[in-house]
Amino acid sequence: MTATRIREPLKANFSDQTKQEMSKIVLVTGATAGIGEAVATRFAAEGYDLIVTGRRDERLQEVKRKLESEYGHRVLALNFDVRRKEQVQANLGNLPEDWKAVDVLVNNAGLASGLNPIQDGDIEDWEKMIDTNIKGLLYVTRTIAPGMKERRRGHIINLSSIAGKEAYPNGNVYCGTKHAVEAIGKGIDPVAEKQAAKAALLAQQAALKRCSPL
Numbered sequence: 519m520t521a522t523r524i525r526e527p528l529k530a531n532f533s534d535q536t537k538q539e540m541s542k543i544v545l546v547t548g549a550t551a552g553i554g555e556a557v558a559t560r561f562a563a564e565g566y567d568l569i570v571t572g573r574r575d576e577r578l579q580e581v582k583r584k585l586e587s588e589y590g591h592r593v594l595a596l597n598f599d600v601r602r603k604e605q606v607q608a609n610l611g612n613l614p615e616d617w618k619a620v621d622v623l624v625n626n627a628g629l630a631s632g633l634n635p636i637q638d639g640d641i642e643d644w645e646k647m648i649d650t651n652i653k654g655l656l657y658v659t660r661t662i663a664p665g666m667k668e669r670r671r672g673h674i675i676n677l678s679s680i681a682g683k684e685a686y687p688n689g690n691v692y693c694g695t696k697h698a699v700e701a702i703g704k705g706i707d708p709v710a711e712k713q714a715a716k717a718a719l720l721a722q723q724a725a726l727k728r729c730s731p732l
Contacts, residue, residue: 548627562589600654651695
């Protein structure tokens, strides 16, 4: 992950319009806590403007205020559920003009629900995990990737899990969703490379280490 750090003395010499033109934009889904918040914090510390999304609006606004206060960069908070295609399109498909050029997409939103043998599994748990971990990632990527292709630049980072590499007892559907995240990322990358956009996969353990706050 490459980040551009702008030194404070230099920033003081530029107009607000120029600084806005120079800044890069990172979109982090599921940024209200945990890895998502840590990733957003790290990017803010490196000088990026942030679009943060999440389902818990009160917590999302807290994250926005914290990032703006501590790092002084622009933060756009969008309260929606990645499982709802129409919400994804309404929010990310209609970004304000000065927020449209997303340079980095971090597909972090995800969850685990239930821990049962397959014959005792709760179908609502299955649907929640599939809708969030797979379909939500696809909805967001499908909305943001065309702009990256048009601008011929961008990075897509899909946060996976060690469960996407090794299944654990009774983690059947969750592990399946994370294996899918791995496969989707690998399928994106060859095409994205040709279009000057790059895709990456990070297991949660690596993500925690690399993206922990400074």
